[in-house]
Amino acid sequence: MANTKIADISADKFRPLPDTEKKQNEIVRPSITYWQDVWFRLKQNKRATLGLYIIIFLLLLAVFGPLLSPYSYSDQFLDKQGLGPSKEFWFGTDTLGRDIFVRVLYGARISLAVGFLASVINLTIGVLYGGISGYFGGRVDNIMMRIVDMFYSIPLILYVILLMVILGPGLKSIFIALGCIYWVEMARIVRGQVLSLKEQEFVLAARALGADTKRILLRHLIPNCMGPIIITVTMNIPKAIFTEAFLSFIGLGVSAPMASWGMLASEAMPAIRSYPHILFFPAMAISITMLAFNFLGDGLRDALDPRLRK
Amino acid sequence: MMTNTEVLLQLKNLKKYFEFNKGLFGQNKTVLKAVDDVSLEIKKGETLGLVGESGCGKSTLGRTIIKLYDVTGGKIIYDGEDITGLNDREMLPYRKKLQMIFQDPYASLNSRMTVGDIIGEPLDIHGIASGSERKEIIHDLLNKVGLTSEHANRYPHEFSGGQRQRIGIARALAVKPDFIVCDEPISALDVSIQAQVVNLLEDLQEEMGLTYLFIAHDLSMVRHISDRVGVMYLGRLVELAASDELYDKPLHPYTKALLSAVPIPDPKLAGQKKRIILKGDVPSPINPPSGCRFRTRCRFAEEICREAVPEFKEAEPGRFAACHLVDKIN
Numbered sequence: 001m002a003n004t005k006i007a008d009i010s011a012d013k014f015r016p017l018p019d020t021e022k023k024q025n026e027i028v029r030p031s032i033t034y035w036q037d038v039w040f041r042l043k044q045n046k047r048a049t050l051g052l053y054i055i056i057f058l059l060l061l062a063v064f065g066p067l068l069s070p071y072s073y074s075d076q077f078l079d080k081q082g083l084g085p086s087k088e089f090w091f092g093t094d095t096l097g098r099d100i101f102v103r104v105l106y107g108a109r110i111s112l113a114v115g116f117l118a119s120v121i122n123l124t125i126g127v128l129y130g131g132i133s134g135y136f137g138g139r140v141d142n143i144m145m146r147i148v149d150m151f152y153s154i155p156l157i158l159y160v161i162l163l164m165v166i167l168g169p170g171l172k173s174i175f176i177a178l179g180c181i182y183w184v185e186m187a188r189i190v191r192g193q194v195l196s197l198k199e200q201e202f203v204l205a206a207r208a209l210g211a212d213t214k215r216i217l218l219r220h221l222i223p224n225c226m227g228p229i230i231i232t233v234t235m236n237i238p239k240a241i242f243t244e245a246f247l248s249f250i251g252l253g254v255s256a257p258m259a260s261w262g263m264l265a266s267e268a269m270p271a272i273r274s275y276p277h278i279l280f281f282p283a284m285a286i287s288i289t290m291l292a293f294n295f296l297g298d299g300l301r302d303a304l305d306p307r308l309r310k
Numbered sequence: 311m312m313t314n315t316e317v318l319l320q321l322k323n324l325k326k327y328f329e330f331n332k333g334l335f336g337q338n339k340t341v342l343k344a345v346d347d348v349s350l351e352i353k354k355g356e357t358l359g360l361v362g363e364s365g366c367g368k369s370t371l372g373r374t375i376i377k378l379y380d381v382t383g384g385k386i387i388y389d390g391e392d393i394t395g396l397n398d399r400e401m402l403p404y405r406k407k408l409q410m411i412f413q414d415p416y417a418s419l420n421s422r423m424t425v426g427d428i429i430g431e432p433l434d435i436h437g438i439a440s441g442s443e444r445k446e447i448i449h450d451l452l453n454k455v456g457l458t459s460e461h462a463n464r465y466p467h468e469f470s471g472g473q474r475q476r477i478g479i480a481r482a483l484a485v486k487p488d489f490i491v492c493d494e495p496i497s498a499l500d501v502s503i504q505a506q507v508v509n510l511l512e513d514l515q516e517e518m519g520l521t522y523l524f525i526a527h528d529l530s531m532v533r534h535i536s537d538r539v540g541v542m543y544l545g546r547l548v549e550l551a552a553s554d555e556l557y558d559k560p561l562h563p564y565t566k567a568l569l570s571a572v573p574i575p576d577p578k579l580a581g582q583k584k585r586i587i588l589k590g591d592v593p594s595p596i597n598p599p600s601g602c603r604f605r606t607r608c609r610f611a612e613e614i615c616r617e618a619v620p621e622f623k624e625a626e627p628g629r630f631a632a633c634h635l636v637d638k639i640n
Contacts, residue, residue, distance in 0.1 A: 033465060034422065201418035204378055205481065209432045210405035212398070219431075223422040 041303040048299020054292035062112050065105035073106045074257040075099065082275045091281045095271050100278060103259040104285050110171065110260040111241045111289065117175055118182045118240030119233045126186025127229060131217050133187065134194030145191070151184050156243065160252050171254050174247055178240055186232050193225040227304035234297035238290045245286055261286050318389060318489060318521050319352040319375070325383035326367075326374045342596050344370040346545040347384070349622065352489075357515065357522040359536030359553060361529055361568070363592065367545040368525045369413070372491040375523065376408045377401060388489070406436055409487035413494040415474035419466040425452075425477055426462030432484040451480040455510060472503035479510065489521045497526065504528075508535055529572045533557050541565045544595055544603045547622060551629040561631045561640055564604050602634065610639050 042048055066073075077097040085092045091100035133144040159180055163173040197203065198221065206216050222229075247253045248262030261282045268279035326345040331338070344367045352358050360368050373379050375386060377393065385394045393404055412418035419428055429448050433439050439447050449459035455476040466474055475495060482490055492511065496504040508531060514520060526532050532539055533553050540550040541564065549562040560566045567586040574580040588607045593599055599606045605615035614634045622632040633639075 034467075201412040201414055202420045204373070205410070205412060205418050205478070206420075206431070207378055208376055208405065208408075208410045209481070209485070210398075210402045210435050211431070215435070219423075220420050224420070226422070 038300075038303045042299055045299040045302060047295045048303070051292040051295030051299065054288060055296065058108060058289060058292070059112060061105060062108035065108070066102055069099065069102045069105070071099040071102050073098070073103050073259050082271070082278070084277055092275075092277050094267065094278050095275065098257075100264075100281050103264055104261070104281055106259045107261040107264055107282060108285065108289075110254065110258075111244060111286075114174070114178065114244040115237040115241050115293075118178060118236050121179050121182045122186040122233050122236055123229070124183075126183030126232075127190050127222060127225075128217075129183060130187035130190030130192075131194050131222055131225075134191035135198055135213065135217055135221060137195070137198075141191070145188075148184050148187055151181050154181075156181060157247075157252075160247055164252065169252060169255060171258075174244055174253055178243065182236060182240060185236065186229070189228050189232050190222070190225055193228055194221050197221055197224050230304065231297060231301045234293060234300055238293035238297075241289060241293075242286070316354045317351045318354040319523075320387040321348055321350050321375070321384065322387065323384035324348045324371070324374065324381065324386065326370055326379055327382040340596055343545050343598065344595060345374060347622075348542075348545075348547050349384075350540060350547060350550060352521060352523060354488075355515075355519055355521055356537040357524050357535055359532035359539040360523060360525045360542060361527060361532050361539060362542035363527065363568075365592065365595070366542045367595070368527075368542055369493050371542070372410065372493045372523060372525050376410050376491055378410075402436075406485040407488045408491070409482040409485060409489070410491045410493060411475075411478055411482050411495045414498050415471050415478060416498075418478050419474055421466050423465075424462065425457075425464055425466065425469075428466070428477060429462075429480050429484055432481060436485060438485070447484070451484055454483065454514070455480045456506075470503075471499050472506060475499060475503075475507055476510065479507075479514070483514065483518070486518075487520070489523070492522055492524045492526075494526055495524075496531065497528065504531065511535070529557075529569065541568065544592065544598055546603055546632065547630075548604065548633070549629075549631045550622075551631075555629060559640075561625050561629060561636050562604075562633050563608050563610055563635075563639065602632075610635050 042052075075098060077093060077099075079097070080089070080093050081097040082095050083089055083093045089099050089101065091104060094100055094103070129144065129148075133141045156177060159177040160173055163177055167173045167176070194217075203216060203220055206220050211219075244253060244260065245262030245265070248260045249266040251266065253263055254260050264282035265279055265286070268275070268282070272279055324345060325343070325347060328342040328344055330340045330342065346367075348371060350358070360371070362368050370379065374381060377386070377396070381394050385392055387393070388404060388408065393401065396404070423431075426445075426448050429451055430444055433444050433447060438444075445462075448462055452459055452461055457473060457476055457480070461469075461473075466477065469477065475498075478495075495511070496507050499507060511522070512535065515522060522535075524532060524535055536553045538551065539553045539556050541548050541556075541562065543564050549556065549560065549565045551561070556565065557569060560569050567588050570584065570586040574583060586609075590607050593603070593606055599616075601617055602608070602611070602615040602620050605611040608615065612635065618634070620632045620634045622630055625631040625633075625636045
């Protein structure tokens, strides 16, 4: 057998391949994109799906909830102060006779607006700042990151108090203060990703084809950091919501009669012994939102990690 | 030998140094001479092989030629035009003529883009085609490299290494280049696939009249595909000759040692072969030896090798070598 040369094999021993064999080389499996795969793995994770449902439910409640209730957030029923939960007032009333259910729903609007703002700031300023810093590297990177360090080193409360001196207390100051610093963490994460990605050959290939910086950043580098970006956003939203609640709690947030969760909790504090339910409902809303976002963030981190792929 | 002698690309004393700053304020500069004083000519339609061990500057040379790196010194002359000092915008028309195929088929394709978009990207950048015309060109290119048009909607992770390398080739061909730097296009593939890809490259060369700079460390593959072969050592070109001549009778002591390492498939012949084992390791390119860079490992080294850098000169007609003792040892 070892000595058989190819020329020795007679031609009639060869037969054309039957059509069934050819078919085996065709692609049968439907094409699954990366995001379809992520979605599939996210759905497998029960906690993450629960978190996702709660967030959707909260969004719907925040938008449409106040329409369902006959009361407004500022309506006072002076004869019905400090009532417990009942058919008339689902979450009871506070010490000024206002319906807590409606006030929690309005609080949800503010909290979710803060969360939305944080994610927009993250996705625009944070991603672009980090991307540019990482891609150019060298001196540009050094200067841009030192600016980030400066922002990072000043405590948030200082920003808020200083802004309040100028703008007066209210949601605007909180929004501006959050906008000033909430992109910092994202910028650092994207920069780190871009630093390692920009040495990859597909970036060199794009440059060899003549792609400009904008194209390389937006089409090649940032889409490849999408995993960490999404995780950071879902982790930063609850942080921002909690920060707003905390600032409102210590009296630096929205002013009465508007309601935010932090402020509701703060108002309930003096009467905590006699009317604990006034504190319970806003506190529950904050906790459930935190948990839902953190569950979703954890689930997304697992789903986006290709090493956990089965 | 090639009958066509028109020079397409000429390198004149090309240098690429990388600088590292050490110390807090960058006061200590160290220079890594990755490509040092390389001069060569590539003729239209030929394949110039470039071999050398890892870290000798082959890939850096390839990337510097298509200006992915800034040139430290010397000149790159493409088709009579000096392209060394061009900025990104001025370079754009040349990006259509000079292309590159990369080493790692897994890292060289953006995993977030479909194959169609990867191949279509050069068409978008240069405004070559859009809409249905773009689609048609992409399908033609896929067919040309042995894939089918159905593959256009798929993502790179759905392909094998060989198929990915074909996608990389299709992307390089999309701009209809004249000159392609093949940066170890086959070293990440297994042997049976290597042959397929090399045959594809040869067919495309014949069909489209391409000129290749073929960088590799597989010596027998380089012999097969190249018309001429250059050998690099520590950032310098040490020998350049027609491939058969170089393989039959290497002139430079480094080439001799390198070629003696090529395995021979016949065990009887392999037994008779004498291998030249070099002493020591490759010196660091940050602090290369004085004079001839190979002298620390050369069997024949003499005093002159320490004192003077050997000139890269024509040792025999059509054959270049950089060695003081080239006449003495051959």
